[in-house]
Amino acid sequence: MLGTLVQQAVNALTIGSIYALIALGYTMVYGVLRMINFAHGEMFMLGAYAAFLALTLMAGDAQTAGGVVLMIAFTAAVVTVGGVGVVLERLAYKPLRNSTRLAPMLSSLGASLALVAGMQILAGPQPVAFPSLFPSIPYDVLGGTVTSVQIGILVAAFVLMIGLWALVNRSRMGVIIRAVSESRQTARLLGINVDLAISMVFFAGALLGAAGGILYASYYGIMSPTMGAAVGLKAFTAAILGGIGSVPGAMLGAYILAFIEVAGTALLPILTGGLVGTEYRDVLAFAILILVLLVRPAGILGEPVSEESMVYKREF
């Protein structure tokens, strides 16, 4: 029993870490631009494809690539996708910065469509097998099985999240980003390079999303052009759950969502006597989201704004 519990908890932590990496991108863009970037899920997908391409170019066959090659491919892929994030912002969102709130969001939906379709044309619509980034060695922890793949994903995700934390809280760039997210106009008046800060946010967000995509593809051993949509929606839900705009909130939301999902998958069929199966775990995720928003409309760690104080966030 304890073994199963440990194993399920590690499963939840693993998938939660991946959600957290992606959720951070949503929340940072929202924090700075007050915009939902629907194309962010596609950074996740692009990450996996870029890493696969890098591996194939360097090792000839992606499935047999060794340690150093894997590290280089991982780095090259996430940096490239970070760059794609910056370019996307310049082309599709920057011209709309002073437009209605709805416009950049819809523009990002267009970008999302275009990126998925573009990848389907380039790589074909079928799913592709993805190599494991880490050797798969099972360990016995308190009676449950934990694989080295899961440990590797946890470590990689933690390193990236600590890196982001350091960037935001301990670097000059972080001060600039926080200033811009506080008030774009004031930051500009104080001589802060707002465009640079926004580019940096898109770079870091897309980079983390791409890393999440590579870890996800490596965990499940498969990638497809449409993989960004489903997982992106999940990560997005996590960001909202935690309080969109809040970095710790995105991480907390991601882990909560992952634990609910894993618990739901394990418990739903037992609790309902097989009547409700695992296929309802997404319903569970959205239902929890709606319930949380009813009690705390700004999410768990979001600033508890009253409806009245949200007037300045007026929509389109």
Next chain:
Amino acid sequence: MSAGARTLEASARVSRPVAVLIVALAVALIALTPFLPNYYIRVANSLLIYVLLGIGLNIVIGYAGLLDLGFVAFYAVGAYAYALLASAQLGLHLPLLLILPIAVSLGVMAGVLLGIPVLKLRGDYLAIVTLGFGEIIRILVNNLGTVTGGPKGVARLDKASIGGLEIARPGEIYWLLIITVLVAGVLVWRLERSILGKAWAAIREDQDAARGIGINTTNAKLAAFATSAAIGSTAGVIFAASQRFVSPDSFSLQESVLIVLMIVIGGIGNILGIIAGAAILILLPEVLREFAEWRVLFLGVLMIVLIIARPAGLVPRRFGPETLLRGLFGR
């Protein structure tokens, strides 16, 4: 667009010859379409279903200013109502005129169901919850296999008929759609000019001020969700009756997004804008059919370009049907 420009009374003018020309062209197009080959009538039908959906969603987005990303849920409710009540699936074979009120009631119930929890929410949060709601409905439909047929859907739906008059061929569905679009269009047009419509506009411009002057924002928002859901489910019924097959594939998030886009690209809050938006987003992929796999890519890029080029939509809000009417009949 500034609040001032939006509240400006319709002030666009067209001269009488131009108005006559536009209306004559529209009438000719509507009257001549049924004589085209079936393929073109099917495209026209698909266009009209989206216009109907756009009219419905526009109540929530364009009039009340509430962003709804789960509109397709109501479309699904209507379509599945027809699929279950007019097929061998449940052994019921009810007539169209009986299903329509049932589907509309179910749609309104779903609309209120969605409306109650989201009343406290605004903007982005509202968008997310509605999006979640749409997904919940789709997942339910996908998994209630014994009732809805699961991912396979429901096939071999009955041919629709009204009082012995069969409505199954594209040409017959076409007229059903034209009549429905006209009825819904006039209804919504009247609604926008009613007390309720003014309440919606007030909520859109400034919710707190609206409440301050005594508007019951709760009821007005629920009414917006309910009427929009009623029109959405009506579109679903006609869609199911014309396809005679439904499956969860038709009710994806992309579909919701497409309808939102149609409204935004055409021009929010304006029926002529909805028609323009539907024409671009539905007809263009048809025209590009031979470039099959490139057309979604093209559509995505086009979306970005259109939004950047005309953030307020192709047809200005002040240029509505009344502009044409004024042009036709003078002041």
